[in-house]
Amino acid sequence: MIKILYCIVVHDKRIIDHFEKENKYQNFENYVYLLVGNHNEDFSSEKIIQCNKLPNNIEHNKNYLVYTAMYALAKNINIIPEDINYVFFLEYDVTLDSTNVIKNVEETNESVYGVSIMPIEYCISKQCPFSNGLVNYLIHKRVKEIKKQDCLSTNTVLLKKQFLIDYFNDSFTLDFLDYLNNNEYSGHYLERYLSIYCILKNIKYIVIDCKFEHSALDSHNTQGRYENKYLTFEKTL
Numbered sequence: 001m002i003k004i005l006y007c008i009v010v011h012d013k014r015i016i017d018h019f020e021k022e023n024k025y026q027n028f029e030n031y032v033y034l035l036v037g038n039h040n041e042d043f044s045s046e047k048i049i050q051c052n053k054l055p056n057n058i059e060h061n062k063n064y065l066v067y068t069a070m071y072a073l074a075k076n077i078n079i080i081p082e083d084i085n086y087v088f089f090l091e092y093d094v095t096l097d098s099t100n101v102i103k104n105v106e107e108t109n110e111s112v113y114g115v116s117i118m119p120i121e122y123c124i125s126k127q128c129p130f131s132n133g134l135v136n137y138l139i140h141k142r143v144k145e146i147k148k149q150d151c152l153s154t155n156t157v158l159l160k161k162q163f164l165i166d167y168f169n170d171s172f173t174l175d176f177l178d179y180l181n182n183n184e185y186s187g188h189y190l191e192r193y194l195s196i197y198c199i200l201k202n203i204k205y206i207v208i209d210c211k212f213e214h215s216a217l218d219s220h221n222t223q224g225r226y227e228n229k230y231l232t233f234e235k236t237l
Helices: 013-022 067-076 101-108 132-140 163-169 173-179 187-199
Strands: 004-010 031-035 048-050 085-089 095-098 113-115 157-160 205-207 212-213
Touching: 004 013, 004 067, 004 101, 013 031, 031 067, 031 157, 067 085, 067 163, 085 095, 085 163, 113 187, 132 173, 132 187, 157 163, 173 187
Parallel strands: 004 031, 004 085, 031 048, 113 205
Antiparallel strands: 085 157, 095 212, 113 157
């Protein structure tokens, strides 16, 4: 029986309070909030895992965004219940219908799943500010070729628990985290990195057929989206 822990990555406790009041995730059987950022107050609870309060965390690299939460789980794996098989990472501005998720996973039993894709050229382009840091790292590592195939494009990913552990113990990943050195666009480079990692390691990933919506709120001002419509939700809290 597949059992999934849905992990909502969020940077503001007020957003958590809002979601809980609205019962946004009531249809998820198991879910927790991964509160990222360096918060002085301790908000840890049954529902909130505060990453900067965990023994192993990289919250000093604030531009790694979702990856600080992923790293925190991988490096403090004991906080994931033993009966959990998969971890589903969701950014706070994502809406997901999980109806078909377990069925998809049970039928395929892969280590990595995504919910949306884009052509690989959008993920690997030295001219693109959202990917050139990754391209430079691959050059640094003397990677000469990336297979032509579709590429996962977002941080909304479902990972087998063992894959999560292995992923953040792989020197190729750890070296990349060091290489980025908290660059302003690190979060974008890392968003594309998982796909390339899977291609290089010959790890199959599948795109789940489910209803998915991403508001792409520019919480860290790295996308050039400063219109009010991207900030409305947070301003109303």
